[in-house]
Amino acid sequence: MTSPSESSPPGAPASNSRAAAAVELLEAVRGDLFAAELPLALPGADTARLDIRNALSQLDDYILPRFRSLDAPLLAVVGGSTGAGKSTLVNALVGHPVTRAGAIRPTTRQPILLHNPADASWFEDQRVLPSLSRVRGVVVDTPVPANRAGAAPDAASTSSLVLVGHPAVPEGIALLDAPDVDSVSDDNRKLAGQLLAAADLWVFVTTANRYADAVPWKLLLDAAARDIMVAVVLDRVPPAAEAEVSTDLRAMLQQEGLGAARLFIVQEVALDRLGMLPPQAVEPLGRWLRELAEDAAGRAEIARRTLNGAVRTLSGRVAALARASQEQQQAAEVLARDARTAYQDAAVRILEATRDGALLRGEVLARWQDFVGTGEFFRVLEQNIWRMRDRVGAFFRGEPAPAVKVETAIETGLQAVIMDEAANAAEDADQRWRSDPAGRQLLGTDDLSGTSTGFPDRVAAEIRAWQAGLMELIRTEGQGKRTQARWLSFGVNGLGAALMIVVFSMTAGLTGLEVGVAGGTAIVGQRLLEAVFGEDAVRRLARTAREDLHSRCDKLLLEEQQRFLERLEFSAGVSPDVLAGHARALQRLAETA
Incomplete structure (x- = not known):
């Protein structure tokens, strides 16, 4: 695991000191969250226990790794509803069938993380998503149809992460194909939420028929609360309906505080014999990702923005836990x-x-x-x-x-x-x-x-x-x-x-x-x-x-x-007073980072 001094920019001792202090605080918060117990059956206790688990997961999967490695590649998680075309989109961005796409649901059980080979060291250890074991994927020379690409579903698929190095992925950014957020599988839904919580930015895929669905919008609102960068891909849009649908979706995004989200339109087109979209269909999205990857300062700003939003969210969760703990004590x-x-x-x-x-x-x-x-x-x-x-x-x-x-x-x-x-x-x-x-x-x-x-x-x-x-x-x-x-x-x-x-x-x-x-x-x-x-x-x-x-x-x-x-x-x-103190300290960290 990289230490704060190793991951901070050279020539910035004050920054090193702040990062080290932040990691020390976050580790203390993690230890107390892990030790926290809400044993009494009070109203809201189940929600508070779930918040503890989610907070621990985000600390382990994203907040602590990102604070320790501020210059690590951005992790862009591709998420969305069942049948939105996430895997097809990822395959098109790489130009190769690497993730499973097809009509049988769910297609994506085992998350696949695509990265530039030069960035392999950032993801091969347990720096991010430490609860998922690593499986090294290989891109074969002979193309495989998209409905047979990727790792085969199995019982352990939601506990491992397939790493695939591919030169088509720009250095400095990685793409993670996540399971459906509204999957029929409980494990898939939980894993999708975990992966989205570990993202520096979201590439959210929906369709012209389902862009107003409740489940995706709940997650988008969560993204707005965390101030995470979001790109929305409106997939399978009939050319005749593009103007009307895109205008309506932009208005919804604006209304919900996501007016700054980038919107990309992928028109409804026929797939080739391998189940691939034509390259021009995803060129605007691919170009935007490449531009992000080439802009080191821009990447750092995205990482800090998302990180601060995550810390603010964590502060709120810890404050709520302090109140829940106080209620337990009073009860x-x-x-x-x-x-x-x-x-x-x-x-x-x-x-x-x-x-x-x-x-x-x-x-x-x-x-x-x-x-x-x-x-x-x-x-x-x-x-x-x-x-x-x-x-x-x-x-x-x-x-x-x-x-x-x-x-x-x-x-x-x-x-x-x-x-x-x-x-x-x-x-x-x-x-x-x-x-x-x-x-x-x-x-x-x-x-x-x-x-x-x-x-x-x-x-x-x-x-x-x-x-x-x-x-x-x-x-x-x-x-x-x-x-x-x-x-x-x-x-x-x-x-x-x-x-x-x-x-x-x-x-x-x-x-x-x-x-x-x-x-x-x-x-x-x-x-x-x-x-x-x-x-x-x-x-x-x-x-x-x-x-x-x-x-x-x-x-x-x-x-x-x-x-x-x-x-x-x-x-x-841990006492409610200690938790309340952590919440205040996290809020100060988010405000001053």
Whole structure:
């Protein structure tokens, strides 16, 4: 591959430096385009991905090779619609059947690049169109009819480029016979677009019957946007209709910003026995190509003009990609926020359930009453609450089994609350994601609307760990209280159960008769603990136990939430800001080149 310093004109160090800087920028752009990913199924993402592929192809096929070799021969791509007569035209320009022409479509599957033998070194390596392998073609001494000339169609034809050296092609310019732009073959159409994107100039062939077709005009408008030089060949024009058709076509070209395009008319004439046009039919076009080839300064100007247009187009594509990448980032943030919100809401609901007395119902309340006494006990206790210190020892002389039953009931009730809210969060997050195209794509056929496998066991383990930690708090707090040593030795479980009751009733959000029962329950637990540890210590113990419980619940929910968030753990390859910076740099390059 030719280096920038080798390909730049001698005696122009500033130009060398600019070319080297341009190549460095373009290679950085190429690397980031290659790394760019748009994984989310957003509107316009498919178009953006196609733009990335097209931009990479044009960088490899044309922009980088041309910046590295500004003085290389011009590449004139002959393109057009099916049956327009492209191959017949190229054969006429060379004066020899070298490309396949005929009635069976498509005729041109394998692109043929004709060049002057002196220019062979420019095209034999992978300087331009590096994705196409090279096949050396040979012009035989005995002419072959045009319907049998050129390379035979085969399965690999669209992945190779046939190089044919011929002295009839002027030095400094090469002709590339491209497949039909509206071919019935997808591969042919893609290859035609790739070749046209690699051209310094287009020789666009159409006919008197098809010059207004939509597909060719879409490509011509693309040429106008890129400011590429275009020559339009109006082929097979009946002499009687030449004035009318050519006038109409000129008006269309003018209207679409292609008024500067050269228009050549090839009248409808009979072909000879080899399927060749008479030489005079293409003489104006051939003369124009020879004049371009002989004018070194003119060739350089064409190359720079086309190159700048290609860079401007690339700048627009990169800017659009930056916006698409930003949209991907924002969409991922929305999905992540939806998942986090669902689980944060669940955490709030669990928090409320653990502090409003809701857990002091049913089984928990029954087991606590079994532990401390009957309902009659609460009535007596309310009347004699200040005599609690004298009676508290009596609550702990029995077997520890009732306290353990309280712990078990609390574990069961708390586990049910956490399980229900985690399931609600999963369903909420799943619904939010499935209402979004990107979320549906990430979820696919997986159902994340319930809790994960093993979640009940993890919840139970965390609750037991919390209860064990709470018991350790009780032991630690009681170490310095010698007078309560006998109570602690007999009643750690009981004190722990009392502390759990206090933790779950700090706001006493109960109504009706429950206030009298569950509220009294909480008072018993609180007075019991205050009798042992003191009022300040009880508040501190309850606060520490509550914070530990909430921390463990948050941990469980974050683990469940991760099932959604891990699907967003993809790399965009490069940030939108970097791409936007590339777009601005490319625009400056196009303006100053």
